[in-house]
Amino acid sequence: MHEFIYPHQFHLIKQQLKTIVYAKDSSTDLNVVEAVREMALERIYNAFINLTDDQKNTLEPIHHISNKEEMETCLYSLKKQVIPFPKISQQMVEKAFPKAKKLKAPAMENIDLRETVYLRWYDKGSNKTYMLAPNEEKLVSLQGFLEPTQHKGICSICNGLEEVSLFTAERKGRIRGTYSKSGNYICKDSEVCNQNISTLEHLYFFIDHIK
Numbered sequence: 001m002h003e004f005i006y007p008h009q010f011h012l013i014k015q016q017l018k019t020i021v022y023a024k025d026s027s028t029d030l031n032v033v034e035a036v037r038e039m040a041l042e043r044i045y046n047a048f049i050n051l052t053d054d055q056k057n058t059l060e061p062i063h064h065i066s067n068k069e070e071m072e073t074c075l076y077s078l079k080k081q082v083i084p085f086p087k088i089s090q091q092m093v094e095k096a097f098p099k100a101k102k103l104k105a106p107a108m109e110n111i112d113l114r115e116t117v118y119l120r121w122y123d124k125g126s127n128k129t130y131m132l133a134p135n136e137e138k139l140v141s142l143q144g145f146l147e148p149t150q151h152k153g154i155c156s157i158c159n160g161l162e163e164v165s166l167f168t169a170e171r172k173g174r175i176r177g178t179y180s181k182s183g184n185y186i187c188k189d190s191e192v193c194n195q196n197i198s199t200l201e202h203l204y205f206f207i208d209h210i211k
Ligand SMILES: [Zn+2]
Pocket: 155, 156, 157, 158, 159, 160, 162, 186, 187, 192, 193, 194, 196
């Protein structure tokens, strides 16, 4: 079977299974626990369209989670079905950012590609932050400046309440050769941001705003 779970869907499954385990741990009312479980499962299934029978069978264990150990075992096996973020080569970086001279591909060794929705890295040489993010079936490239200062706020990419910094990108104006600036607050830490993403709608909106 082909991998069929996108990283953001995996994060959603993880978040929802946690709410089931939490309900089990904190409530003695079986009806409450069952209601939480039903809602969590519904949210998970709503994130998938046209599951095959094989895929349904793969997801089946999520119905029987009742403690942390079971959750972790389940997530461990589901993770094998996650479509990893592509390994980014130097050649791909040069193609994605043709004007960025000497920009190096990010170090991929320490990145968990099955938990990566979008890739973000800082380039010391240009003092810029670069991103490769999924949009429909392809990767789009974004670049801009990420302020070094941070504060608690809502991130435009993951919608989480986190330590955020202002990301400013230049975008092409309607008239050729003109530029306008657009700023958004985004998570300071891209790993935190990635983990928070369980739906792509905010990310798509962010890309639309920048591009
Ligand atoms: Zn974020």
